Amino acid sequence: MPEFKVVESPLLVLGGEMDKKIVKLVTERSQGYCEVCGLPGESMALHHRKLKSRGGKDCASNLIAVHHQCHNLASDSIHLNPAMAEQNGWMVGSWQEPHEVPMKRPDGSVVLLQKDGSVIFLERT
Numbered sequence: 635m636p637e638f639k640v641v642e643s644p645l646l647v648l649g650g651e652m653d654k655k656i657v658k659l660v661t662e663r664s665q666g667y668c669e670v671c672g673l674p675g676e677s678m679a680l681h682h683r684k685l686k687s688r689g690g691k692d693c694a695s696n697l698i699a700v701h702h703q704c705h706n707l708a709s710d711s712i713h714l715n716p717a718m719a720e721q722n723g724w725m726v727g728s729w730q731e732p733h734e735v736p737m738k739r740p741d742g743s744v745v746l747l748q749k750d751g752s753v754i755f756l757e758r759t
């Protein structure tokens with residue numbers, strides 16, 4: 635899992651080999667806020683909604699910027715509570731396309747993440 639640190643928002647320095655253009659799209663979308671809990675963060679992980687092991691790609695519809703806590707450290711994090719993560723669209727199946735799977739955002743909105751970094755709003759609560 636590539637990791638990156640916020641150096642001077644929105645610039646990021648990558649720990650991995652991910653395409654900088656993709657990282658930029660995700661960074662611009664997330665604006666330094668965790669896409670799971672909604673709080674700002676200094677050091678974020680890029681989570682593959684469709685895991686690389688399931689054929690997931692490095693693209694803005696498949697990547698969300700999340701705290702390390704929210705990624706795989708906290709008991710209710712994506713990787714430690716995959717059922718919840720799937721319910722919220724933070725984890726998608728190998729048979730699904732990430733840009734077609736609704737994802738819940740911290741503000742209660744439900745969106746489709748697009749490959750160009752934009753989002754399509756489905757509903758707001």
Ligand SMILES: [Zn+2]
Pocket residue numbers: 668669670671672673700701703704
């Ligand atoms: Zn978080």
